[in-house]
Amino acid sequence: MEVETLQDAEETKNGGNDFEENGSLDPVVYQLVRVEGDGTLVPPTEDEVLQIEQFLDDKVDLPSIDDVGNVEDFFTNDCMLLKEPDFEEGYSELETNGEIHTQQFDADLEVDRLKPSDDSLDIPSKCTVVHDHKPDTEQGDNNIVHQDNASTETPKSTVLNDSCSAEKEKTDACSRSVNNSSTGPSVSGVTSSVPDFSILRGEVSLDNLTIRELQEAFRATFGRETTVKDKLWLKRRITMGLTNSCDVQSSGCVVKDYKIVCKDAKHELPTIGGIPKAEVEATSLVRYQVLGPGNERDTPSCSYYRSEDQQRSSNRLKGVSTDNDESEGTLQDEQGAAKRLRKPTKRYIEELSDTETLDSTGKLSSPGKRVAHGEVLLRQRVTPLQEVDSLSITYPTRKDTFGGFSVHVPYASRMRRGRPRRNFISFLDDDPPVECPEVQMAVETMLGKDGEHVNHASSAVEVPLTKNAEKKGGHIETAEKKGGHIETADNKEIHSIEPEDICRTDAKTKTKRGLKxxxxxAWTLSEVLKLVDGVAQFGPGKWSEIRRLSFASYSYRTSVDLKDKWRNLLRASQTQLSPENDGVCPRKSNPSIIPIPPAILLRVKELAELQPQAGNLAAAIKFSGQSSKAAQGRGSSGFL
DNA sequence: CTTAGGG
DNA sequence: CCCTAAG
Known part of the structure; x- marks a missing residue:
């Protein structure tokens, strides 16, 4: 059996409660009772009591009058707000309160029994709630529990209760409501809109109501108007509101549940529909209701959300899932059928994201901020204790509603999908203001360029042609002043980074807007030689080939670079060679710049000449081999 | 991506 | 070297 929590109606026992002092509230005390299968109540065990007490203590603070007031207002607004997008603000406050409540409830739920709580808590309790929403449901004790979970109370009810205890006015209302089962929820008084619950009273089969009536009922239940004309949906909503459960079935819903509850309960909670207060379950229920109304924007989808959440929560809490699930499915299906699917709006999505983000609680996450607000609040209440795990689970995904179906969407999906900026590499690149080969290497590596760096570094030896100029004895060793380093041997120079490079690097970094x-x-003699050689082999224009084969080690030389360089070489060869005799560099005599060795130029020239010719012939291909060799032979004498 | 060319 | 146009 389960221990059912029963709340005892107000009790005066509370004694020194704030409430009493205020006089406004009816002190309600929860009594923890174990419900036997036969329905008899049994005094709680000490353990049970203890467990509950903890919760209570925590709670006690919560219900301060002020808080309560806020809560109430909040809820009140809630109804109204829910409709409108802008009600967010109200929530924050509520949340706090809500949490508290939630905790309590959770606690209660967990324990599954109520214990005579401290006086401090006054929750109007009412009778045990047995809901018969579902016809299907079994009626065993277990059922009861389930139902409670599933069904339950509206958040409002919760609120109301609190408020009642806290506020005088409300109290009155509460009391009224309590007294008059018939009376509409006191809430109305609080709320701007005064729902007329009368319609709900009694066992009325929603099925028999007209849309209009249903709408009225809806209004009575949620305190707000609805334009929805979907009977099914309305029925559901109403039922849900009344019962707080997700399980409501579209058809065959009878208000009686609500009613029953009312009857049992001494007070009707002003809550939305006058939901019974089985506080315990109420917790979970509360969520639902809130959601319902809130979500509702007259949209069926809301209910979906809820249902899921509810189910989950309830399941979690009680471990009873079956009924709920079923109901859920039913609801969803029905709704889905009834209404068109609704796609989340961008805004909606955004909101959701935000909400989720905000809620550390995680769970809340669901649907839209706003919509979810209510939910959130509720959830928190419910969740805190037990939902932890759920949270963790939930976290990764967010629920979205699609066409009324809740779907878990990975958060990630919402995130920007853009591919990572490809530039980041560039940035890396920029870097090396300093020259470290290493850095470069790293960069290059990252870039995926040829792995040359190594070579580069080690072989980097080469001196810029310009500078060295002639030196080459066979190799380029010279170092010119410029480099600052002297490369003794080509091989060695590892650090041949020239100051220039550095400077340039920086410059480019700074200079280039985005691109650096x-x-x-500087082209080194060796590079030039390779280039020439490459051209000789593959022919001009085969830059990519040359680059691949001949410049494997020079990752930084692109085919374009080769092409450019070649162009420059050609130019040089033409100008220099011809006037060659001058021997001097035409343009500058600048010492720093060392002209490319004539030998090379010669080769270039030859190639240039050959190529074209060859090109014509297509001999280029064949040629290439020969020419290259030839070229080598000649000019290079020692180059390659 | 590779070439060609102009800047 | 960069940039762009054109295969």
């Missing part, structure tokens, strides 16, 4: 300018690298 490629690090300037």
């Amino acid at each position: 300018r490629k690090h300037h690298r």
Whole structure:
């Protein structure tokens, strides 16, 4: 059996409660009772009591009058707000309160029994709630529990209760409501809109109501108007509101549940529909209701959300899932059928995201901020204790509603999908203001360029042609002043980074807007030779080939670079060679710049000449081999 | 991506 | 070296 929590109606025992002092509230005390299968109540065990007490203590603070007031207002607004997008603000406050409540409830739920709580708590309790929403449901004790979970109370009811205890006015209302089962929820008094619950009273089969009546009922239940004309939906909503459960079935819903509850309960809670207060379950229920109304924007979808959440929560809490699930499915299906699917709006989505983000609680996450607000609140209440795990689970995904169906969507999906900026590499690149080969290497590596760096570094030896100029004895060793380093041997120079490079690098980094300018690298004699050789082999225009084969080690030389360089070489060869005799560099005599060795130029020239010719012939191909060799032979004598 | 060319 | 147009 389960221990059912029963709340005892007000009790005066509370004694020194604030409430009493205020006089406004009827002190309600929860009594923890174990419900036997036969329905008899049994005094709680000490353990049970203890467990509950803890919760109570925590709660006690919560219900301060002020808080309560806020809560109430909040709820009140809630109804109204729910409709409108802008009601967010109200929530924050509520949440706090809500949490508290939730905790309590949770606690209660967990324990599954109520214990005579401290006086401090006054929750109007009412009778045990046995809901018969579902016809299907079994009626065993278990059922009861389930139902409670599933069904339950509206958040409002919860609130109301609190408020009642706290506020005088409300109290009155509460008391009234309590007294008059018939009376509409006192809430009305609080709420701007005064729902007329009368319609709900009694056992009325929603099925028999007209849309209009249903709408009225809806209004009575949620305190707000609805334009929805979907009977099914309305029925559901109403039922849900009344019962607080998700399980409501579209058809065959009878208000009587509500009613029953009312009857049992001494007070009707002003809550939305006058939901019974089985506080315990109420917790979970509360959520539902809130959601319902809130979500509702007259949209069926809301209910979906809820249902899921509810189910979950209830399941979690009680471990009873079956009924709920079924009901859920039913609801969803029905709704889905009834209404068109609704796609989340961008805004909606955004809101959701935000909400989720905000809620550390995680769970809340669901649906939209706003919509969810109510839910959130409720959830928190419910969740805190037990839902932890759920939270963790939930976290990764967010629920969205699609066409009324809740769907878990990975948060990630919402995130921007853009691919990572490809530039980031560039940035890396920029870097090396300093020259560290390492950095470069790293960069290059990252870039995926040829892995040359290694070579580069080690072989970097080469001196910029310009500078070295002639030196080459066979290799380029010279170092010019410029480099600052002297490369003794080509091989060695590892650090041949020239100051220039550095400077340039920086420059480019700074200069280039987004793109950094490629690090300037002077062409070394060896590079030129390779280039020439490459051209000789593959022919001009085969830059990519040359680059691949001949410049494997120079990752920083692109085919474009080769092409450019070649162009420059050609130019040079033409100008220099011809006037060659001058021997001097035409344009500058600048010492720093060392002209490309004539030998090379010669080769270039030859190639240039050959190529074209060859090109014509297509001999280029064949040629290439020969030419290259030839070229080598000649000019290079020692180059390659 | 590779070439060609202009800047 | 960069940039762009054109395959």
